Amino acid sequence: MYSVNVRDHFMIAHSFSGAVFGPAQRLHGATYVVDLELRRTALDGDGIVVDIGLASQVLRAVLADLNFRNLDDDPAFSGRNTTTEFMARVIFDRLAARIEAGELGPQALGPTGLARMRVTLHESHVAWAAYEGALPADSA
Amino acid sequence: MYSVNVRDHFMIAHSFSGAVFGPAQRLHGATYVVDLELRRTALDGDGIVVDIGLASQVLRAVLADLNFRNLDDDPAFSGRNTTTEFMARVIFDRLAARIEAGELGPQALGPTGLARMRVTLHESHVAWAAYEGALPADSA
Amino acid sequence: MYSVNVRDHFMIAHSFSGAVFGPAQRLHGATYVVDLELRRTALDGDGIVVDIGLASQVLRAVLADLNFRNLDDDPAFSGRNTTTEFMARVIFDRLAARIEAGELGPQALGPTGLARMRVTLHESHVAWAAYEGALPADSA
Amino acid sequence: MYSVNVRDHFMIAHSFSGAVFGPAQRLHGATYVVDLELRRTALDGDGIVVDIGLASQVLRAVLADLNFRNLDDDPAFSGRNTTTEFMARVIFDRLAARIEAGELGPQALGPTGLARMRVTLHESHVAWAAYEGALPADSA
Amino acid sequence: MYSVNVRDHFMIAHSFSGAVFGPAQRLHGATYVVDLELRRTALDGDGIVVDIGLASQVLRAVLADLNFRNLDDDPAFSGRNTTTEFMARVIFDRLAARIEAGELGPQALGPTGLARMRVTLHESHVAWAAYEGALPADSA
Amino acid sequence: MYSVNVRDHFMIAHSFSGAVFGPAQRLHGATYVVDLELRRTALDGDGIVVDIGLASQVLRAVLADLNFRNLDDDPAFSGRNTTTEFMARVIFDRLAARIEAGELGPQALGPTGLARMRVTLHESHVAWAAYEGALPADSA
Numbered sequence: 016m017y018s019v020n021v022r023d024h025f026m027i028a029h030s031f032s033g034a035v036f037g038p039a040q041r042l043h044g045a046t047y048v049v050d051l052e053l054r055r056t057a058l059d060g061d062g063i064v065v066d067i068g069l070a071s072q073v074l075r076a077v078l079a080d081l082n083f084r085n086l087d088d089d090p091a092f093s094g095r096n097t098t099t100e101f102m103a104r105v106i107f108d109r110l111a112a113r114i115e116a117g118e119l120g121p122q123a124l125g126p127t128g129l130a131r132m133r134v135t136l137h138e139s140h141v142a143w144a145a146y147e148g149a150l151p152a153d154s155a
Numbered sequence: 156m157y158s159v160n161v162r163d164h165f166m167i168a169h170s171f172s173g174a175v176f177g178p179a180q181r182l183h184g185a186t187y188v189v190d191l192e193l194r195r196t197a198l199d200g201d202g203i204v205v206d207i208g209l210a211s212q213v214l215r216a217v218l219a220d221l222n223f224r225n226l227d228d229d230p231a232f233s234g235r236n237t238t239t240e241f242m243a244r245v246i247f248d249r250l251a252a253r254i255e256a257g258e259l260g261p262q263a264l265g266p267t268g269l270a271r272m273r274v275t276l277h278e279s280h281v282a283w284a285a286y287e288g289a290l291p292a293d294s295a
Numbered sequence: 296m297y298s299v300n301v302r303d304h305f306m307i308a309h310s311f312s313g314a315v316f317g318p319a320q321r322l323h324g325a326t327y328v329v330d331l332e333l334r335r336t337a338l339d340g341d342g343i344v345v346d347i348g349l350a351s352q353v354l355r356a357v358l359a360d361l362n363f364r365n366l367d368d369d370p371a372f373s374g375r376n377t378t379t380e381f382m383a384r385v386i387f388d389r390l391a392a393r394i395e396a397g398e399l400g401p402q403a404l405g406p407t408g409l410a411r412m413r414v415t416l417h418e419s420h421v422a423w424a425a426y427e428g429a430l431p432a433d434s435a
Numbered sequence: 436m437y438s439v440n441v442r443d444h445f446m447i448a449h450s451f452s453g454a455v456f457g458p459a460q461r462l463h464g465a466t467y468v469v470d471l472e473l474r475r476t477a478l479d480g481d482g483i484v485v486d487i488g489l490a491s492q493v494l495r496a497v498l499a500d501l502n503f504r505n506l507d508d509d510p511a512f513s514g515r516n517t518t519t520e521f522m523a524r525v526i527f528d529r530l531a532a533r534i535e536a537g538e539l540g541p542q543a544l545g546p547t548g549l550a551r552m553r554v555t556l557h558e559s560h561v562a563w564a565a566y567e568g569a570l571p572a573d574s575a
Numbered sequence: 576m577y578s579v580n581v582r583d584h585f586m587i588a589h590s591f592s593g594a595v596f597g598p599a600q601r602l603h604g605a606t607y608v609v610d611l612e613l614r615r616t617a618l619d620g621d622g623i624v625v626d627i628g629l630a631s632q633v634l635r636a637v638l639a640d641l642n643f644r645n646l647d648d649d650p651a652f653s654g655r656n657t658t659t660e661f662m663a664r665v666i667f668d669r670l671a672a673r674i675e676a677g678e679l680g681p682q683a684l685g686p687t688g689l690a691r692m693r694v695t696l697h698e699s700h701v702a703w704a705a706y707e708g709a710l711p712a713d714s715a
Numbered sequence: 716m717y718s719v720n721v722r723d724h725f726m727i728a729h730s731f732s733g734a735v736f737g738p739a740q741r742l743h744g745a746t747y748v749v750d751l752e753l754r755r756t757a758l759d760g761d762g763i764v765v766d767i768g769l770a771s772q773v774l775r776a777v778l779a780d781l782n783f784r785n786l787d788d789d790p791a792f793s794g795r796n797t798t799t800e801f802m803a804r805v806i807f808d809r810l811a812a813r814i815e816a817g818e819l820g821p822q823a824l825g826p827t828g829l830a831r832m833r834v835t836l837h838e839s840h841v842a843w844a845a846y847e848g849a850l851p852a853d854s855a
Binding site: 591593595596597655656657658659660661663664695700701702703704705706707708 | 716717718719720721722723758761762763764766767768771
Binding site for chain 1: 517
């Protein structure tokens, strides 16, 4: 199995509901450094897993909708805790939808296309969370 | 599959038996930077894999029993080489026992609880070792 | 010149005023991974620059006053942009005051004590800011 | 499952064929920081996955054949794009052949020997690629 | 003294002349991960050392002239070894010229503007080189 | 000012004397990842600060005398606490002596030679210490 990984980041404000979160129930924020790993059984005719420039663009587009925002104000997350692991899944699902829509090109699709994806959000030098699953993704 | 990872470290002295270890047969030591990764199929009601504060505490408690010690003097390791990969398994087993005892809370247990765990020990900028397995852990 | 460095982190929300900040004028947030470097011309009688445990505690205490907060609500920063470089100076000044108050011990003070301090805030994998100055610090 | 990882690097020139590569069609180059991860179900009698010194030597030997070279001039890669993911597989196959030839010792072979290998090439602070597979490796 | 740092990278081919370089006399290449650190005595009216977005753009523009190139073919380096430390100086000088031309804005100039700059090129996980000097830069 | 940095590591056991060290008074150990930074005002005729291969060899030779040892048994450190900052100075002095003896070549010496050196020992992901001084070094 081949993998390719690209990295970017975004910066958000949010707060959490629930005693388990302690002081993180207050409005605070985070930088998330994001690793997008794409996996494939065989390389395509160009010798690549995916066009790395395209993958970086699609990742940036998904993060741009979240970057410099207060996630508490985003209706998409109403009633949910936007924890690191939850956001890893949100980004996974949004990337998967763009891949299905052909934004990584036709070679990324079908039985010889991308097989799995892993999205990792590093929130500090001592903590990260990830979501990994098959492509095409199961409906959430 | 969701993952959450927390990081801590401990510092020990030890020596190895066996020609394969060369100069590491002498009494020396290591800093181990430890990554504890916990995996789960679905998030709990709070939107988390595990209480990250609790996970950090349990990891610190397991490492505290080893930190600032000469592992050659620990009866638990008598007759064994305390290599990086061996210590990754020791820490895995001790964490698994604490998880089974409920130290990460009741949500960590059972069929919807934590599914897998990976313990990685970084011994330098060029070498690390890990042990990964299912939860609840098989007896060693 | 000797140096010792300890690392910790804090997570905040804030917004900026001024066209130069573009989308960062919106309420967002950041994880700041903080390096505290203390410098001294000669080691003390124990062979150290500073009690590293004490230095970690004092850093943690200073960061605890900021952690999990919306800096826009803190009267101390009223009318100021809490940029990474500005916050590096805030943390420098608060650490310097605690050092002057003896929180790092009497050996840290006087002509043979700590000579310089550098506070670095890493805001992502591609950006950081720092403030460095002499100890005892000039009044801000 | 146990893992051990060793790290080294090599520096090459190359160019790519195909519009997907944009300006990387020009002759340029890369530093590849290489992680070699070896996995095994159980430790051997010495308490190790593999002799880490031997693993470092074998990795260095494989990289030495590539280091400080223009890959465009290497007949082994004629007509192929030496992308990061392609080179991860090349190094995987060359390491697998050396392991099969006994260069990591007899304990690395057979049903209780090394079970899987992962080769990761980091090309910058924002991109890496990998190839992972079972040992003994399938013929390419 | 305040500092702000931004990071980017470029990938080049080159060869060296001189027995001291051993196998690096052959055509090979490198990824250079570049840190640009800008220093200033006091913050400007917005509370910043420099517009970090502008600094990133100017760094990217300077690196774009070098990226995906064979430095042996660049007349600017004719008869020179494009070592890591030499390239750090080249990038320092090109950045300094753009700063003098006002590309980081008028606040970056003059006695209250940027005071020093450091350009660091990381060529692997075990080696880097840097050039640091005052601004405005002395002529090379 | 130009800088070049090379990195290596060593692993030791030791214990400390003095209540300030708490549990680190017990025999324990550390991995030290060592950065050797050499500075020079101008490049030599080959376009380098120093022969990086030679610098790596000299660093390795100095560390080999310490690696895989119990520092408590080394008469050179009798009655001293081998703290991270103390060991940074020890390695600085031993490197300085080898440079003075010509081990980095004649270009490293004299008024146009190496001007300063910094030795940094990283003991974990959250702590490091360093010693920096002029070359030729003052007698300790």
